[in-house]
Amino acid sequence: MQALSEAAIRRSLVNCSRSEAAAMTLPRDIDEFDWTAADVLGWRDPKAELRGYLVHEQGGDLVGLALRAADTKMSSRRSAMCLLCHTVQSADAISLFTARRVGEAGRNGNTVGTYVCADLRCAGRVQAVPPSAQHLDEELQALAVEEQAEGLRQRLAAFTADVLRH
Ligand SMILES: [Zn+2]
Structure with missing residues (x-):
């Protein structure tokens, strides 16, 4: 994904109020984030223990x-x-995370939940060669990594569609 500014990340949040988006705190190590390798920026809010965020591109939109x-x-x-x-x-x-649905559903307290790595750093994990591919040659290892990344993209797209559904 492309490197994102703090303002762009704040604007991208679809399922929270403007004040909640304004209160969002970026990860402390954002300067070390490898934008070119990752499809998703995920982190826990360093100032609000239970809050977390997943930012990704979907169909050209952030x-x-x-x-x-x-x-x-x-x-x-x-x-x-x-x-x-x-x-x-x-x-x-691993933690259970809930996301408020957008629009009226969300205002009525409607949420979508799923189990995700507690640190939300899934993007880094899919870049590692899986144990099942470690004995294979480099080309097949790269393919296994690409399959993992594609799986993450697809599952996150499905979760996002659930959050966006009215
Ligand atoms: Zn994960």
Whole structure:
């Protein structure tokens, strides 16, 4: 994706009020973010513990989703899968996030929920060669990485469509 300005990121948020968008805090390490490699900028708000954001391009438009993490953590003794990047981690590193729907549905308290990496850094995880491809040659590893990235794009697009549906 293209490097985004703070103003563009704030403007991209589709499912929160203007005051909530104004209160959004960018990730502290945004200067180190690899824009060319990633399809999604995801982070937890450093100043508001339960808030998080996913910003990505969809059909040429920039779409930012404001999310709220559940305030309970799952057990570290179990494992769980992120439903966006499909990474399996210990369950305390996966969180239930809800996104308010846009428009009247959202004003009526209607939300969409899904389980996502608690740090929302799915884009970095799909850039790693999966264990199932580690014994393969470089070309096939690159293909496996591309498939992971495509899976993330598709699942995030489906989640976004749910948030945008009236
Ligand atoms: Zn993930």
